Amino acid sequence: MTDPRNKQKLAGLFVEAKDVDVSDASIDTGLAKVWSDETSGELAVSVDRLLFDNLLDVATRYLEPNGFAQNLENLLAIIDSMRLGVFATTSAKNRSDGRAVAKKLMPALFMQLPRKRDIGPILRRFYDEVARYESELSRLQLVESKARQALDSAIKDESGKKTLEALRRENDALKEELARISKKLAFAEDAIRSVPVNGHENQLPVGMRACVVRAVRVQEGVVLLKADDTQFTVPLKSLEGTPALSARALGFYEGGVIKSVWIFDPKPEPFTSKLAVVVATDGRKIKIKFTDRSEQIVHVSAGEEIPQHGTAILAKYAGEHLISLAAVSSDAGRRVADIIFDHQTKMQIEEQFSGEAS
Numbered sequence: 001m002t003d004p005r006n007k008q009k010l011a012g013l014f015v016e017a018k019d020v021d022v023s024d025a026s027i028d029t030g031l032a033k034v035w036s037d038e039t040s041g042e043l044a045v046s047v048d049r050l051l052f053d054n055l056l057d058v059a060t061r062y063l064e065p066n067g068f069a070q071n072l073e074n075l076l077a078i079i080d081s082m083r084l085g086v087f088a089t090t091s092a093k094n095r096s097d098g099r100a101v102a103k104k105l106m107p108a109l110f111m112q113l114p115r116k117r118d119i120g121p122i123l124r125r126f127y128d129e130v131a132r133y134e135s136e137l138s139r140l141q142l143v144e145s146k147a148r149q150a151l152d153s154a155i156k157d158e159s160g161k162k163t164l165e166a167l168r169r170e171n172d173a174l175k176e177e178l179a180r181i182s183k184k185l186a187f188a189e190d191a192i193r194s195v196p197v198n199g200h201e202n203q204l205p206v207g208m209r210a211c212v213v214r215a216v217r218v219q220e221g222v223v224l225l226k227a228d229d230t231q232f233t234v235p236l237k238s239l240e241g242t243p244a245l246s247a248r249a250l251g252f253y254e255g256g257v258i259k260s261v262w263i264f265d266p267k268p269e270p271f272t273s274k275l276a277v278v279v280a281t282d283g284r285k286i287k288i289k290f291t292d293r294s295e296q297i298v299h300v301s302a303g304e305e306i307p308q309h310g311t312a313i314l315a316k317y318a319g320e321h322l323i324s325l326a327a328v329s330s331d332a333g334r335r336v337a338d339i340i341f342d343h344q345t346k347m348q349i350e351e352q353f354s355g356e357a358s
Contacts, residue, residue, distance in 0.1 A: 013086075013110070014086050020088060020099055020100045020102050021095055021099045026105075027107075032048050032106050033106075041112060041113035041115065042112055043111050044085065044087070044109065045058075047107040055082065056075060059075050059078040059082075059111070062111070063113075068113065072126070076126050078113065080119065082111045084110070085107075085108050085109075085110045086102065086105040088103075088104065089102070089103050089105075184246040185246060207253045208252055209250070210248070210250060211226060211248070211250065212226050212246060213244065213248075215245070216244075218319065218321045221237060221321075222236055223239065225251065237316065238260070238261070239261060240271075241270040242319070244266055247268070248263070249261055249264065272316070274290050274291070274315045275314060276314075277311070277312055278309055278310060278313060279295070281306060284302070286306065288325075296322075300325075313326070313328065
């Protein structure tokens with residue numbers, strides 16, 4: 001392997017012992033140089049320029065200028081190709097074995113830029129090690145996948161058992177609740193049937209029917225009643241309060257339609273009434289402010305009139321649930337004021353006459 005550009009001064013770059021005999025050569029620092037072949041990607045540099053350098057640093061120094069990334073694969077490839085050789089001038093006559101006879105030399109480090117098709121033993125061992133890691137990783141991932149599937153299946157089976165057990169307990173509780181309600185209903189129906197129907201004093205007026213409260217749905221604002229074999233619902237806000245389950249009641253019918261309901265045994269829990277003022281409106285939403293300065297946003301149902309800003313509102317509650325809103329008219333306010341004024345006037349007259357009598 002020779003350098004054709006320096007034939008007059010340098011016979012060549014030698015990196016194989018079979019090509020040159022250096023036994024009688026002397027070191028000539030004038031032969032120091034850096035040499036490269038762009039076609040083959042071969043590089044050589046005299047050792048005087050590499051003294052005290054780390055081989056990894058040397059490899060890195062020549063990778064980037066030649067367009068190679070400084071990664072482990074390229075570093076191993078260039079280190080794999082490193083060999084010590086010489087820059088040498090030779091005598092005109094070769095030895096009998098064909099080797100050139102070096103007269104002067106300069107030790108050099110030879111290296112080859114990375115080539116995908118030509119890899120050395122170090123890089124081959126690196127590839128083999130990576131392949132073993134990838135094979136082991138694939139095996140472990142497969143084992144992990146199978147283990148995860150087995151675990152998921154076990155969890156699903158256990159979860160299914162727990163869900164089934166929970167459903168069984170819930171079903172038993174519902175059965176007990178149904179039996180308890182059925183017992184109360186039977187007692188109420190027996191009580192209604194035990195009321196004598198003969199005799200003028202026990203006869204219900206025309207249009208009145210005995211009823212039993214079957215369900216109270218406060219959130220929906222309705223009460224389910226049963227009269228004989230007929231069931232019907234009435235708005236909760238039409239009653240005087242929240243009835244108890246199985247409570248006895250009387251319903252007034254007119255023209256086949258129930259007009260009013262009176263619950264008497266036990267008496268319903270009275271609604272809580274609060275006075276408020278409408279402070280804002282947005283579509284069918286209104287904000288009301290109570291006398292204690294607390295506020296609440298209420299959605300006005302379709303078909304109901306939306307109160308205007310500043311309207312006085314009487315809000316009725318069953319527990320924490322809003323049952324109804326009713327605007328307090330100015331006429332009603334005046335009637336209340338008139339009643340109070342009449343009462344005060346009456347008291348003043350009575351006090352006057354009682355004073356004259358004494």
